[in-house]
Amino acid sequence: MENIKVLLVDDEAELVETLAERLVIRDIPADWATGAEEALYKADRNPYDIAVLDVKMPGISGIALKKLMEQKNPLMKFIFMTGHGSEADFKAGSIEAGSEYYLVKPVNIEDLIKKMNEVISVTGGE
Amino acid sequence: MAHHGESPEYEGLKFFGKINASISHEIRNTLAVINENAGLVKDLIMMSEKGYPLDVTKISEKVQKVLDQVKRSDKIVDNMNRFAHSIDSTFLNINVCEYAEFVVRLSERFAAMKGVQIKPELPADPIEITTFPFMFENLIFLCIDYAIQNPTEDNIVLITANENESAVMFEFKGIASSDEAENSFKAGSSDILDKLGAQIESNRDSGSFVLEIIKGSGHTGI
Numbered sequence: 001m002e003n004i005k006v007l008l009v010d011d012e013a014e015l016v017e018t019l020a021e022r023l024v025i026r027d028i029p030a031d032w033a034t035g036a037e038e039a040l041y042k043a044d045r046n047p048y049d050i051a052v053l054d055v056k057m058p059g060i061s062g063i064a065l066k067k068l069m070e071q072k073n074p075l076m077k078f079i080f081m082t083g084h085g086s087e088a089d090f091k092a093g094s095i096e097a098g099s100e101y102y103l104v105k106p107v108n109i110e111d112l113i114k115k116m117n118e119v120i121s122v123t124g125g126e
Numbered sequence: 127m128a129h130h131g132e133s134p135e136y137e138g139l140k141f142f143g144k145i146n147a148s149i150s151h152e153i154r155n156t157l158a159v160i161n162e163n164a165g166l167v168k169d170l171i172m173m174s175e176k177g178y179p180l181d182v183t184k185i186s187e188k189v190q191k192v193l194d195q196v197k198r199s200d201k202i203v204d205n206m207n208r209f210a211h212s213i214d215s216t217f218l219n220i221n222v223c224e225y226a227e228f229v230v231r232l233s234e235r236f237a238a239m240k241g242v243q244i245k246p247e248l249p250a251d252p253i254e255i256t257t258f259p260f261m262f263e264n265l266i267f268l269c270i271d272y273a274i275q276n277p278t279e280d281n282i283v284l285i286t287a288n289e290n291e292s293a294v295m296f297e298f299k300g301i302a303s304s305d306e307a308e309n310s311f312k313a314g315s316s317d318i319l320d321k322l323g324a325q326i327e328s329n330r331d332s333g334s335f336v337l338e339i340i341k342g343s344g345h346t347g348i
Binding site: 012019059083 | 155
C-alpha cells in the first residue's frame with residue numbers, strides 16, 4: 001500500500017482530516033478535500049490512485065464527482081462512503097455507484113484499507 | 127413531492143420518514159468524526175508503546191473534538207425528540223414563528239445538499255394560532271422543499287411572516303419555478319392546506335409565494 005496515494009472527500013472536514021492522518025500513520029499517503037471544487041483542484045495536481053468519496057455532499061453527489069474525476073484521471077479508482085446505513089440504501093447506492101466498494105459510516109479504518117487493497121488488486125489485473 | 131390524492135396522513139408519514147432519515151444521517155456523521163478522533167488517539171497511544179513520544183497536547187485536542195461532537199449529537203437528538211413529540215397533540219396553541227424556525231433547522235441539510243441557503247426573518251413577537259402542530263410543520267416543510275427545489279440564481283430563500291386579525295401569512299421569496307413544479311406543489315399540498323384552513327398565493331413575477339393560514343378555520347386531528 002506504500003505506493004498508492006489516496007484522496008478523501010467529504011464535507012465533514014474533521015472526518016477526512018483525521019482519517020487522512022490515520023492513513024498516513026499506516027504509511028498510506030493521503031490528502032483530503034471538503035468539496036468537489038477542492039477535490040478536482042487537487043486531482044489536477046496529484047496522481048491519486050484511489051479517491052474515497054462521500055455519496056452525498058452539498059451541491060454534488062459523490063457519483064457525479066466520480067465522473068468528473070474519471071475525466072481527469074481515467075485510471076483512478078473509487079470507494080464510496082455513506083451515512084445512509086440500511087441494507088436497501090446500501091444496495092441502491094452500490095448499483096447507482098456502479099461499485100461494490102462501498103462503506104457505511106462510521107468507517108472502520110481496517111475495512112477501508114481492505115477495500116483499498118481489493119480495488120487495487122482487482123483493477124491492477126486489468 | 128406528493129401527488130394529488132395522497133392523504134394528509136400518508137404525506138405526514140412521508141414527512142416523518144424523511145426527517146428521521148436526515149437526522150440519522152447527521153448522527154452517523156457525528157459518530158464518524160468521533161470514531162476517527164478516538165481512533166487517532168488509540169493510534170497515538172499504540173505508537174507511544176512502540177517508543178514514539180506521546181504528544182499530550184494533540185491527545186487533548188482530539189479528546190476535545192470528541193466532546194464537541196458529543197455536544198453536536200446532543201443537539202441533533204434534542205431536535206429529533208422535539209420533532210417526535212410534535213405529534214403528541216392535535217390541537218394546540220402555538221407560536222408559528224418558533225415552529226417555522228424549527229422546521230428551517232430540520233430542513234437545513236436538505237437545503238445544503240442543493241446548495242441553497244434558507245434565511246428566516248421572522249418576527250420576535252409571537253404569532254399564535256391553534257392548530258395541529260405536526261401538520262403545520264409538515265406544511266412549512268413542503269413550502270421549504272418546494273422553495274429549495276426551485277431557487278432563484280442567488281440560491282437564497284427568504285422567509286418572513288406577519289399577521290392580521292383574520293390570518294397569518296408566511297412569505298417565501300427567491301423562487302424561480304415552472305408551471306409544472308408549481309402545479310405539482312399545489313396539488314401535493316392541497317389536502318394539508320384544506321385541513322389547516324390555509325391557501326397558497328403565488329406571485330411568479332416577484333419570485334415569491336404567500337402561505338396564508340386563516341385563524342380559527344383549520345380542522346384538527348388526523
